[in-house]
Amino acid sequence: MSRTAPALDVDAILDDPGTRIIVCCGSGGVGKTTTAAALGLRAAERGRSVVVLTVDPAKRLAQAMGLTELDNTPRRVDGVGDGGELHAMMLDMKRTFDEIIEAHADADRARQILTNPFYQSLSSSFSGTQEYMAMEKLGQLRRSGDWDLIVVDTPPSRSALDFLDAPERLGRFLDGRLIRILTAPAKAGGRSAFKLINAGFGVVTGILTKVLGAQVLRDIQMFVSALDAVFGGFRQRAEQTYQLLQAPGTAFLVVAAPERDAMREASYFVERLAQERMPLAGVVVNRVHLSPAAALSSARSSAAAEDLEARGEHELTAAVLRLHAGRMQLAAREQRQREHFTSAHPTVPITQVPAMPEDVHDLAGLRQIGDLLASPPPESRATA
Template identity: 75%
Template sequence: MHKPPPVLDVDALLDDPRTRIIVCCGSGGVGKTTVAAALGLRAAERGRDVVVLTVDPARRLAQSMGIGELDNSPRRIEGVQGDGELYAMMLDMKRTFDEIVEAHSDPDRARQILANPFYQSLSSSLSGTQEYMAMEKLGQLHRSGDWDLIVVDTPPSRNALDFLDAPERMGRFLDGRLMKLLAAPAKTGGRLGVKVLTAGFGVFTGALNKVLGVQLLRDAQTFVAAFETMFGGFRERAEKTFQLLQTPGTAFVVVATPEPDALREASYFVERLAEERMPLAGLVVNRVHRASAAAVAPSLSSARSQAAAETLTERGEHPLTASLLRLHADRMQLAAREERLRAGFTSAHPSVPVTAVPAQAEDVHDLDGLHLVGDDLAENAAVPAA
């Protein structure tokens, strides 16, 4: 028999004034956004001023809070009970990049950068930009000092942890051969610069220069010349935010459902966080099915239910009762399967605190639904084994 895992004490985590950042991560479709919103709401109603930042481009956070939409600025959520306040926002990658340019360069240079076609493409499509901007926005929110607690809802899938790589990836990009090549004309000047630029691209991409044309190269060169002075600031801020994530004031909460793929992803997150020395609070197993009928009639096992249903069917008696017995048998089998999967995770990660949230009767789309999820999160009662 597996030893039960330590229990994740959600209220203790939310009430601890040293907890300043909670990062929710997990694979897609596990209810991570709902868990993040429920944590934020519960913390606010327990007296903390909270902002929930979602990096997921889907609009589930706004929907779960019963509002139309969110943008790149914190929006106050009405209807919160208690002494705290709750705000929510959705990361706008492009707008955040623009804000950085405006904040860290003079007005003339900012206008030049923002109007540059190469920048406009880079700021909205460069791989890793979303994760880096998430780091920037988290750093901005923390430096503002406006909130006691920041809850971050990361994108789905393993990319949810890509923001841990953001400082290194941005550094590689800024220090890369391509960026140095683009900066060369500004340093050599005049026609020689254009020749160096064109020759360099020829070495890298061959026919790409013919496809893209000289105008794009000039746009890129102009962008780098204006942007170069900001490179160091990007790297420095990202590194500070990365260090912030490693402090005891940050807590990572991994969210999963009792399914093989989701729990494998959860194991990946737990192991990666350990490698990066990130503080893990624990695992939330969401949408768990309880075998509650077993507590009422412990002798009515799945096998006995199925056998009784078959007997009634053979006799042609009580078809409704037979259907209910089959339904109960299926529910018991599902609960037992989920219990085995959770036990497998616990066996592999025995020190990770766990809490479970029962499956809801319907999708969460308002504060009342989030209250129920928050209550379940903090209940800290082990889900009965099948």
């Protein structure tokens, strides 16, 4: 880079006992899940007790860690050395929602909620549920005290930061007019209150009945009435987790690839984290193509290939020179993208990981990624 970005010291983050949570965020397809797993493994093999939580539905994390599956329960990863231990899990948002209901409602109320058709739909597919449950699960893991480091692999794209909005979104939902209408009968004392509500909001309830159907509306009313007793705890825990994410013991790592769209997303994440006063540790640029400083420029390689082809000589050499020229052009484009990001964010620490010849599929591959994260390769000096 023409501007030199501060180097991201990954091992300093992993070795600091004060670091309790690492959140990996970034757009889809940039190696975020692999980065989270590699960080978790490296921290465990440096003596820490680590759990990796992924909310990405891909199965790569389980496969790389030698697990047949991941679910809502942390599973121990075998083959981790040097005194630490590593667990991994995948968020099951419905099961997490069920656990919250079971833990914060009495048996009868919990049964009413869990068997309610509206709840079953809400807990499986309602917009924002996954992000909120990710926050809940993170809070549960932190409160358990079973691990001294939690590594979170967030969903792809900008939704990766939607959990930052969870407390506010939940508050808007709870305080909304529709919820007040639906909860008022139970709060006011039953059947007579329903008459009062129907008198005051007859038009609203009439429209809802026509749109949703009488049975669906009754399901929603019963669900909201039963859940009302535990709503306050939802909001309180979400706000506590939000504050936990802002605390000094949390480190956000933005993962990107050296491509225009991915680096643009990285800029968005960096700016949003600053806006929310979240502790950004740095940026990981994955799958970087590097070329030796002494290599031929792409222009010279292309010219040499053209000369050989014009003379009809050394076809294989000409093909290799063409390949080299393309590689140099790619390296130069990637370098310009990194320079553009650094110009916009000159104080953000960066590390880069070179493109690997094949996908990571086991612990050995994750160790290699961890080594590269902690000891990035020399900067490319490619010229086009």
